[in-house]
Amino acid sequence: MVCDLLKDGGKEWDIELIRGLFLPQDVEAILSTPINESVAMDRMVWAKEKKGSFTMRSAYRLALEVEAEGGNAGCSDPTKLHDAWRGVWSMNLPNRIKHFSWKACNGILATKDSFFRRKITTNNICEECGRHVETTMHLLCFCDRSTEVWSSCKLSLPIKVLESWSFLDMFSKLRICWEAQQGLLERWITICWGIWKSQNEVQHGGKRRPGSVIVRNTVKLLEDFLSANINVDGALFTKSKQSGVGVIVHGEEGNVVAAMCRKLDFPLGALETEVKALEIRVTFTEEVGLRDVVFESDSQLTINAIHSIGEAALSIRNIVLTCYGKPRVSGLLISTY
Numbered sequence: 001m002v003c004d005l006l007k008d009g010g011k012e013w014d015i016e017l018i019r020g021l022f023l024p025q026d027v028e029a030i031l032s033t034p035i036n037e038s039v040a041m042d043r044m045v046w047a048k049e050k051k052g053s054f055t056m057r058s059a060y061r062l063a064l065e066v067e068a069e070g071g072n073a074g075c076s077d078p079t080k081l082h083d084a085w086r087g088v089w090s091m092n093l094p095n096r097i098k099h100f101s102w103k104a105c106n107g108i109l110a111t112k113d114s115f116f117r118r119k120i121t122t123n124n125i126c127e128e129c130g131r132h133v134e135t136t137m138h139l140l141c142f143c144d145r146s147t148e149v150w151s152s153c154k155l156s157l158p159i160k161v162l163e164s165w166s167f168l169d170m171f172s173k174l175r176i177c178w179e180a181q182q183g184l185l186e187r188w189i190t191i192c193w194g195i196w197k198s199q200n201e202v203q204h205g206g207k208r209r210p211g212s213v214i215v216r217n218t219v220k221l222l223e224d225f226l227s228a229n230i231n232v233d234g235a236l237f238t239k240s241k242q243s244g245v246g247v248i249v250h251g252e253e254g255n256v257v258a259a260m261c262r263k264l265d266f267p268l269g270a271l272e273t274e275v276k277a278l279e280i281r282v283t284f285t286e287e288v289g290l291r292d293v294v295f296e297s298d299s300q301l302t303i304n305a306i307h308s309i310g311e312a313a314l315s316i317r318n319i320v321l322t323c324y325g326k327p328r329v330s331g332l333l334i335s336t337y
Contacts, residue, residue, distance in 0.1 A: 005030070084168055087175045091186050094225055094257075097193045104192070105168040109136050128199075136167045139199065140192045148211035149195050155187055187222060194218030225257055234273035243268045245277040247284055258288050279319050 005021075007014040019027050048058040088101045103109050112134035116124035126134035128145045140146055142163050158177040161170060171189075178184040194214045202208050209217075235244045243264040249257040262280060264273075 084172050084175070087171070087185075091189065092183075092226065093186050093189065093222070097190055100193045100196060101171070101189050104136055104140070104196075105166075105171055107136065107166065107168070109139075109196070111136055111139055135163075137163055137165060137170070140167070140195055141170075145199070145211075146195050149191065149198075149214050150211075152211040153191060153215045155184065155191070157188075183226075187219065190218045190222045191215060194221075224255070234270075234277040236268070236270065236273055243273045243276070245273075245280050247277075247281045249285075249288065258284075260284055275319050 005014055005018055006012065007017075013031055015031065018030055022030065046054040046058065048062055049055055084105055085102075088105060089098060091098060091101070093101075100109075108114070112121060112126065113124040115121040124133045126132050126138060126143055128134075128143050132138050132142070134143075141150070141161060157174070159173055174188060175185055191214075194217060198209055198214050233246055235246075237244065244261065245264065246259075246261045248259045264276065268276060
């Protein structure tokens with residue numbers, strides 16, 4: 001019920017609960033819905049009409065959409081579907097690859113088969129091999145072009161893959177098989193994205209790249225994302241008695257991977273602000289999903305405190321120890337820049 005997603009007597013959304021239950025795009029849609037000042041009863045609405053009322057016209061349009069998708073209204077197991085969506089958005093990958101994964105699992109990648117079912121093209125045969133229907137699975141796993149890429153890759157699949165599977169089926173099975181092997185699912189998805197990206201480049205007049213190059217480029221992209229340098233700085237605002245922190249994450253080639261800033265509504269000293277900034281960036285690193293990171297700071301006082309924990313001021317010692325206790329920061333390194 002909608003009322004279960006509200007707090008404070010039904011006057012505002014329970015943001016933490018909603019973010020824990022729904023996918024990012026659903027969270028955005030829910031939180032963008034205004035709430036009445038007076039508590040109202042839940043009521044059923046028809047989502048296909050702005051007024052919320054069922055009409056034969058909207059039902060007919062929905063039927064046409066389902067027919068255009070080949071009659072497949074989605075996964076019949078809602079638990080499996082929900083687990084797969086959570087798996088997609090929880091992967092340690094750049095957002096563009098997560099969105100690719102979501103589209104592939106949802107069956108909405110722009111393939112010739114999907115265009116054919118929507119009557120955009122007159123045939124659904126793969127232009128690369130000229131023999132099979134260009135579905136998502138064929139394009140990414142079974143086409144001559146994709147098999148060349150996979151043969152150049154050292155990643156071996158733990159299951160026998162059938163072309164009759166949907167991409168969602170394959171993703172769900174691999175997620176279970178590789179649950180205890182960190183990073184393999186992300187590597188597989190990244191290579192799938194590389195195949196897709198290369199195919200699009202060729203379709204738009206770009207150069208055809210060997211399978212080994214596609215594998216090398218995509219794996220490097222993933223490694224650059226997971227192995228990053230983090231620059232951070234803290235600032236003091238004496239008049240307003242506030243502090244601020246800014247964080248920039250960049251890869252080995254200097255490309256920006258992620259960034260954030262935060263205002264601290266309490267006054268801190270210079271050293272305390274810098275060390276608090278360290279704590280914030282360590283937490284941010286965990287949230288983004290990075291590993292093998294190098295933390296950089298221009299504060300020599302902070303660096304001295306980190307490398308001589310026993311001599312750190314009492315005001316910052318607990319924060320420093322907490323940072324060292326984080327699993328991703330067991331080999332913490334801080335350098336000046």
